[in-house]
Amino acid sequence: MLVFFVSVFIGAVVSIGVAVAAWFLAKRSISDREKSSPFECGFDPKLSARVPFSVRFFLLAVIFLIFDIEIALLLPYPFVCINGYGVVGVFGVGGFLIILCVGLIHEWREGSLDWVQS
Numbered sequence: 001m002l003v004f005f006v007s008v009f010i011g012a013v014v015s016i017g018v019a020v021a022a023w024f025l026a027k028r029s030i031s032d033r034e035k036s037s038p039f040e041c042g043f044d045p046k047l048s049a050r051v052p053f054s055v056r057f058f059l060l061a062v063i064f065l066i067f068d069i070e071i072a073l074l075l076p077y078p079f080v081c082i083n084g085y086g087v088v089g090v091f092g093v094g095g096f097l098i099i100l101c102v103g104l105i106h107e108w109r110e111g112s113l114d115w116v117q118s
Contacts, residue, residue, distance in 0.1 A: 063107055063112060063113070074093070077093050
């Protein structure tokens with residue numbers, strides 16, 4: 001029982017200590033006007049909000065998200081091979097990779113991956 005109260009007391013002291021330290025450190029950083037302003041996609045927040053937006057940047061960001069999610073979908077592939085799903089699992093993952101490669105080639109030929117136009 002004593003161990004429980006000691007651990008609760010130590011947890012409370014550490015939590016309060018971290019909160020007080022964060023409060024003192026936050027007081028120092030509030031004074032900087034540049035750090036307290038929001039930063040969004042490289043736009044200066046003190047200028048007009050009606051700045052033309054680059055559609056190429058948006059397309060490249062969407063392509064990055066698609067291929068980033070692809071990594072998460074490919075992570076279970078070794079388990080598919082180990083657990084003996086056999087031909088169905090290999091063809092399923094193979095078809096998925098073929099679709100992604102065809103999409104990448106299409107985006108490449110379309111020129112969506114060229115960040116800087118010459």
